[in-house]
Amino acid sequence: MTELKCHVGIGPLVEGTALVADDNFSARYDLDRIKGIFSRPQHKLVGQSYVDKILVLNTSKGGVASAWMLNEMKTRGIAPKAILFNAANTILAQGAALADLTMCDRFADGDITKLINTGDTLRVDPAQGLVTIITRF
Amino acid sequence: MNLNDEEQAMLAGKLGEPKRWALDHMMKVGKMFDAADFVPVSQAHMMADTESLGNACVEFLEGLASHPPKQCRVAVPMITDPRGVDLSYYQPLGQTEAMANLERRTIAACSQMGILMTDTCINYQTIMPPLLGDHVAYGDTGVVIYCNSVLGARSNFEGGPSALAAGLTGRTPRYGLHLDKNRKATKRFVVKEQPKGLTDWGVLGGLIGRLCGSYWEVPVIEGIEVVPTSDEMKHMGAAMASFGSTPLFHIVGITPEAPTLAAVCFGAPPPAQQITKADLDALRSDFGGKGEKVDVVVFAAPQLSHVEMQQVADLLDGKRIHADTSLIVCTAPTVAADCDRLGIIPRIEASGAKVLRGTCFYNQYAREIGEANNWKRLLSNSTKIVNIIAGYGYDPALASMEDCVASAVAGEIV
Structure with a gap:
């Protein structure tokens, strides 16, 4: 098991499967929130389902709407399980706080999109600022 | 975080559940960004379009608004970003009664909390611009960057929940752009x-x-x-x-x-x-090419000022929009009221264009209205909207205001 230290985050401890891209994130710009998939043609995860995944991305982009949207998505059961960023912006953190969605950023060991692979099983503990790779894909 | 006596009372619920929720919410965010304490804000501005809110977040607003007025009234002047439905013109766009009802419920809840439904992303041009060094809690990224940069105010990007929390309490966690070092x-x-x-x-x-x-x-x-x-x-x-x-x-x-x-x-x-x-x-070059058919031309994102409205009217005078093309203009309700009085909106709409009040194209169920009107190829002079609209199923192109109007008349990108 590999442990990755990060800043203290938001939300509960969760375990799940990683979906990774060296790309950014906005719920408004990038998602089809009806189908539960990435919809922006230029996004590296276009066409893939984000539902119940632990998203691992570079940073969050403009668009304050994501702060409401995370809660709205979670209520309908089409939210990611957690989101890990190299650097979150304020909006996604605020959205995670409202939705009680797990979110962490600022990893000590470098670019998180390179340290975790799609399909890896992760445990995310925001209170401790710790992400554990339980199994490698 | 260091809390003063009033903040501790809020967190303990002594000033009511809305303020307790607000303090707790802001402390979660403040902890993630290492805020030492709170800073008072003079204004709050909330993005709360119903497409983003959905039923779940409208119910959340209604829950807060159901508390006694003394507990749920905002503590500082608070205004709103564009909404998702122009209630004076939604059926022709293909928006449903369910969308309109969600909008009506949102307006009722916000009004109950004392929020002024200004429905604008150009409040710095139309409502009350902040001053140099003024700490505020603004939603809408365009509002925040303008007020931070051009006016020297101090705000983080505040999503709807955090803007509301700031409005209810009159403060926000002191992190990010409230601190000299991050500017x-x-x-x-x-x-x-x-x-x-x-x-x-x-x-x-x-x-x-x-x-x-x-x-x-x-x-x-x-x-x-x-x-x-x-x-x-x-x-x-x-x-x-x-x-x-x-x-x-x-x-x-x-x-x-x-x-x-x-x-x-x-x-x-x-x-x-x-x-x-x-x-x-x-x-x-990422956006569009000449000679291609255009389904909808959009002037929005941000909403148009008085000056832009006059420019659009001047360009449209004596012209008619192509039968297969729509032209949508989004502006603030205050600007629309003035432009009605000044005869500018009648001049724009005489061409077949439509002016929407208090909405912005991309946050008014863009996917659904696109499908309802067979809008795919979108042309705009807004670099912002061509950046964001592809995720809603559009093929965006970018051109100057003059070329956008000429293209709307020709039905193809000139």
Whole structure:
């Protein structure tokens, strides 16, 4: 098991499967929130389902709407399980706080999109600022 | 976080559940960003379009608004960003009664809390601009970047829940752009091609945003040879925030915190990167081509000022929009009221165009209205909207206001 230290985050401890891209994130710009998939043609995860995944991305982009949207998505059961960023912006953190969605950023060991692979099983503990790779894909 | 007596009372629920929720919510965010305490704010501005809210978040607002007025009234002046439905014109767009009812419920809940339904993303041009050093809690990235950069106010990007929490309590966690250290320049750009017109300013903003790429980068820009207009800064900032999640920029000799380069560098300036015509053309080439059919031409994102409304009317006078093309103009309710009085909206709508009040195209169920009206190919002079609308199923193209109007008349991109 590999442990990755990060800043203290938001939300509960969760375990799940990683979906990774060296790309950014906005719920408004990038998602089809009806189908539960990435919809922006230029996004590296276009066409893939984000539902119940632990998203691992570079940073969050403009668009304050994501702060409401995370809660709205979670209520309908089409939210990611957690989101890990190299650097979150304020909006996604605020959205995670409202939705009680797990979110962490600022990893000590470098670019998180390179340290975790799609399909890896992760445990995310925001209170401790710790992400554990339980199994490698 | 260090809490004063009043904040401890709020957190303990002694001032009611809405303020308890607000303090708790802001402390979660403040902890993530290492805020030491709270800072008082003079105003709050909330994004609360119903497409983003959905039923779940409307119920959340209604829950807060159900408490006694003394507990749920906002503590500082609080206004709203564009909404998702223009209740005077939604059925022709293909918006449903369910969408309109969600909007009505949102308006009722917000009004109950004392929130002024201004429905605008250009409050800095129309309502009450903040002052230099003024701490505020604004939603809408375009509002935040303009007020931070052009006016020298201090705000983070506040999503709807956090803007509401700030409004209910009159404070926000002291982190990010409320702190001097986070307002210093981290990237430096020297502009070698002077922008001409709103779209050029938007492209410049979009490129710098893309090159910054993070909320925590602050660009300082040199080489601008003219003092831009408020509308030009509006388009530049909105695009920069959209492409880069950038909340603040400085322009040496123009924006208030940057009388000199040294004033925003706190030491050695970052290495300079030149912005050339080729760089700007490369970003432009991402969006659209001549001769292609256009389904809908959009003037929005940000909402149009009085001056832009007059410019659109002047360009449309005596012309008729092509039968297979729609032209949508989004503006603030206050601007619309003036433009009715001034005869500007009748001039625009005589062409077959439609002016929407208090909405913005991309946050009014863009996917659903696109499908209802067979809008696929979208043309706009807004660099922001062409950046964001593809995720809603559109093929966006970018052109100047003049070329957008000519294309709407021709039915194809001129």
